[in-house]
Amino acid sequence: MKRVRFVSGTDTRGAPHLVVHVLYCFEIGGLQTLLAQCINRMSAENYRHAVICLAGYTDYTALVHKPDVEFFTLNKQPGQSVSSHITLWRLLRQLRPAVVHTYNISTIEYCLTAWMAGVPLRIHAEHGRDSVEMDGQHRKYNLLRRLLGPVIDRFVPVSADLGQWLRYTVGIPAHKVRMIANGVDTTRFAPGRARAPACPPTIWIGAVGRIDRIKNHSGLLAAFALLLVSFPAPEYDLRLAIIGDGPLLASLRERVEQEQWADRVWLPGARHDVADIMRSFSVFVQPSLSEGTPVTILEAMATGLPVVASRVGGVPQLVLDGETGLLTDPANPNSLAGAVAAYIADPALGVRHGNAGRLRVQAEHDIDAMVAQYAVLYALRQAQPV
16 A cells, blocks of 8 residues: 555645545546546645545556546455455545545445544445446345445435435435536547548447446347348448457457457457547447446547447436437347447438437536536535535
């Protein structure tokens, strides 16, 4: 664990308040991208930040541009770990932050540690459920959320769907739930220049995200196999790109090799040039089994891409079926293939939906508006005791 050099923001007169973010791991992902944007864009006069990871961090921390932000790791091993709570308690007592902000079920128990360490404001965010609790009915996890409710000042869902679930399934009081929708940088993620027509045109079907079960990339490969039959070469030049890393990347690559799709499917792993890559896509696909408010969908819409996505979680709030994209059944590869096929058969439809999607993101998911809402939330303790 790194040594701490901070002086407490809560005790230093006129100094910005320290916000400590606690998450499982800082690696490539939508949550980490949002956190970096929030840190980079929030006023340095009012807040400074530190990030504590349970299980470590990667060079993805380079997304955080402010030089005074330190990263720490508890080096927690899988399973229960009393020592990680003791280490965090000691670290928080040394840092003395004004706010501790935890993310998703893997870190919620550390709100209790923050309370015991005397942190004035404890916030817990729900950005989406993992594969163990996709339906939101996990009794142990929901009981844990309820039991920790008294020491958590605010629960922050990133979609109305997650907000309703926290209130009516988990049982969190309405006054403790404050939804803050995810935002996107519409300058970085923007349409590219029109490409010169080719014959046959290369049609890139693109997906971006962590390669694990909940993202349903196996279903995407099944849908791609159907599309290759419906739109055969040489009349059509279909390609598939799946950008991201994760535990199932090796098995996806094996499947591609078995199908002899090496010249049609690109699996490069994690990339730092996602914005540039997205501009080469023809259609964006998110076949997830469960979601909150996927950042990658917002990025694709900002890029002007039509989006084909599963009708799950907060996705229908982003992708307006038949207006900015098409919604599908995540369990049915035929449904996914059929939606993508609509854009292959009618490229003008994709242009219309892509343009509408960008306008929607610009109007409703501005990154600076999101950051401003978090800044107001962090000021809650000073403005109004909870």
